[in-house]
Amino acid sequence: MAEPGDALEPHEEWSLPEYESMALIELVNRVLDKGVVITGEVTISIGGVDLVFLGLQLILSSVQTLERAEGLNLRGITPHGRSRR
Amino acid sequence: MAVYLYCVLPADAPDPAVSGLDAAPVRALRASGLTAWLGDVPSTPRPELDRIRDHDRVIRSAMAAGITPVPIRFGQVLADDEAVRAHLAQRDYARELAHVADAVEFAIRVIDPEAVAEEAGARAKPPDAPSVAAGTGAVAADGAAYMRLLAERMHHSEGRRARALDAANGLDRALAQWVRDRRIEPSERPAGAAVAHLVQASAAHAYEARAKELSDDYRPLRLVVTGPWPPYSFVG
Numbered sequence: 339m340a341e342p343g344d345a346l347e348p349h350e351e352w353s354l355p356e357y358e359s360m361a362l363i364e365l366v367n368r369v370l371d372k373g374v375v376i377t378g379e380v381t382i383s384i385g386g387v388d389l390v391f392l393g394l395q396l397i398l399s400s401v402q403t404l405e406r407a408e409g410l411n412l413r414g415i416t417p418h419g420r421s422r423r
Numbered sequence: 424m425a426v427y428l429y430c431v432l433p434a435d436a437p438d439p440a441v442s443g444l445d446a447a448p449v450r451a452l453r454a455s456g457l458t459a460w461l462g463d464v465p466s467t468p469r470p471e472l473d474r475i476r477d478h479d480r481v482i483r484s485a486m487a488a489g490i491t492p493v494p495i496r497f498g499q500v501l502a503d504d505e506a507v508r509a510h511l512a513q514r515d516y517a518r519e520l521a522h523v524a525d526a527v528e529f530a531i532r533v534i535d536p537e538a539v540a541e542e543a544g545a546r547a548k549p550p551d552a553p554s555v556a557a558g559t560g561a562v563a564a565d566g567a568a569y570m571r572l573l574a575e576r577m578h579h580s581e582g583r584r585a586r587a588l589d590a591a592n593g594l595d596r597a598l599a600q601w602v603r604d605r606r607i608e609p610s611e612r613p614a615g616a617a618v619a620h621l622v623q624a625s626a627a628h629a630y631e632a633r634a635k636e637l638s639d640d641y642r643p644l645r646l647v648v649t650g651p652w653p654p655y656s657f658v659g
Contacts, residue, residue: 360647363613364530367657369475369497 424463427482428499430492430653431516441484444477445467454505455511457520458493460485467500482653491526493519494653499637519658526603527651531594531618531634533587534645538580538614556635557619580616584609586656591616592639597637601630603627615644619656627651 427444439449441565443462452459460481466476478497484494493516501507591607600607604621622630631648638646 357647359650360532361529361649364532364649364652365479366472366475367617368528368530368652370470412631 424465424503424504425467425500426500427462427464427468428495428510429460429462429478430485430494430506431511431520432460432485432490432492433520433620434458434659436485436490438577439489440585441480441481441483442477443505444474444505446477449481452507453613454508457516458548459507461504461507461512464500467498470497473486481654486527486653491523491654492519492657493523494655496655496659500517521606523621523654523657524658525624526621526653526654527624528629528656529620529622529627529648529650530618530652530656531591532613532619532647532649533590533594533616533641534613534647535583535587535615536643536645538583541576541579545658580614583614587614587616587644590644591618592648593641594637595620598630598634601626601633604657622651623659624651 429439429443429449429518434453434456436451438451439460440573441449443449445461445468446635447464449460449462452461471535473496482492501510502626569655588607588609595602595605595607598620601622601624606619610617627650631650634646634648637652638648
């Protein structure tokens with residue numbers, strides 16, 4: 339079984355302190371309708387260990403609010419518009 | 424052009440004094456005893472993080488002015504002002520405004536660090552992936568071990584979900600004196616549970632202080648309290 343520590347590889351995405359990470363997640367969850375999720379990853383730091391957990395999938399359950407799915411070229415939560423996956 | 428809806432406020436709400444999506448102006452429209460804060464947009468905007476922040480900033484500016492609006496989720500576009508008037512007449516915003524009046528939302532995430540760490544590990548590399556170098560027989564044994572591990576993980580995660588939800592419900596009871604309304608649900612990412620509380624604005628400090636004090640009671644689970652938020656979770 340992988341140790342949490344050694345399993346983590348360097349990631350280029352945004353790394354934020356815990357509160358800021360969580361505030362960002364809560365913001366996106368609230369402002370966007372449920373089911374509409376932005377792509378990108380946020381690294382959260384818990385107990386001093388950076389843990390990537392937010393590999394958000396692009397899920398679109400509420401098409402009405404967004405009108406057209408093909409418009410969802412989400413550049414995500416990465417700081418400089420770098421998108422992963 | 425189309426009309427983008429940010430939030431709905433009482434009739435006597437002031438005009439907005441903030442810019443909206445992509446720095447575009449925000450204006451007020453009054454009808455049906457309500458005020459809507461709107462912007463004019465060329466088409467339905469795509470949800471990008473900057474725009475999500477713009478959207479939230481407009482709604483927060485109402486909160487900062489001492490009015491709790493009914494926040495609209497990102498991306499609500501209507502054809503024109505006439506369509507907005509029809510929309511205001513149709514949905515019972517007065518009831519929703521009364522429900523959230525003088526209140527703010529707080530979020531508490533119950534995070535299970537062990538589950539988060541395991542998930543991060545699983546994502547970085549598969550658990551004990553069968554080793555080709557170990558030879559054919561060893562691969563089969565490793566394959567069985569792999570399946571066992573997957574099953575164990577599933578069992579683990581069920582127990583963890585229950586533990587996080589128990590904590591969320593415990594928190595809810597401990598904070599109940601300040602809570603006007605609540606939403607409690609399991610959270611996948613981060614693994615744990617999500618609590619949303621609608622709290623009287625004047626009690627926000629007392630609520631927040633108590634919520635943070637309680638954090639120690641739930642170790643090894645971690646609690647992250649964010650807010651105050653506009654009452655996104657308590658409308659619609």
